[in-house]
Amino acid sequence: MRTKQQLEKHKEVSGSSGNKSELERYIAEYIEPDSDxxxxxxxxxxxxxxxxxxxxxxxxxxxxxxxxxxxxxxxxxxxxxxxxxxxx
Structure with a gap:
């Protein structure tokens, strides 16, 4: 749960820049809902x-x-x- 909060915070801080790395694009992705x-x-x-x-x-x-x-x-x-x- 803490990791999800950190990802959300990172998204807010980083904003949206046009030239993102693959990792930055992945982190900015929508988080899949928890599901069994x-x-x-x-x-x-x-x-x-x-x-x-x-x-x-x-x-x-x-x-x-x-x-x-x-x-x-x-x-x-x-x-x-x-x-x-x-x-x-």
Whole structure:
């Protein structure tokens, strides 16, 4: 909620200049209403032509798994050490 307020304040302060960067145009966009059925992947698919650089960055961020299972698994496996005599 705080982020939305900051975006609104930024919009008011920045005003409208004719030569805005892609990021500035994105920030100035209408904020989608909160909804349980909002599909962020579809939104970026539809709006990628308008924000190609941001869309590429978003793809990098959205592919990061939102789970700690992989890191927990690595720590559990880390206790098993292989040496020439076997597992210890």
């Amino acid at each position: 059925d909002f599909d962020i992947l579809m939104w970026w698919k539809v709006n990628e032509p308008r924000f190609p650089i941001l869309a590429e960055m978003v793809r990098d961020v959205l592919v990061i798994p939102i789970s700690s299972v992989a890191s927990e698994c690595a720590f559990i496996i880390g206790g098993r050490v292989l040496d020439p005599l076997g597992v210890h």
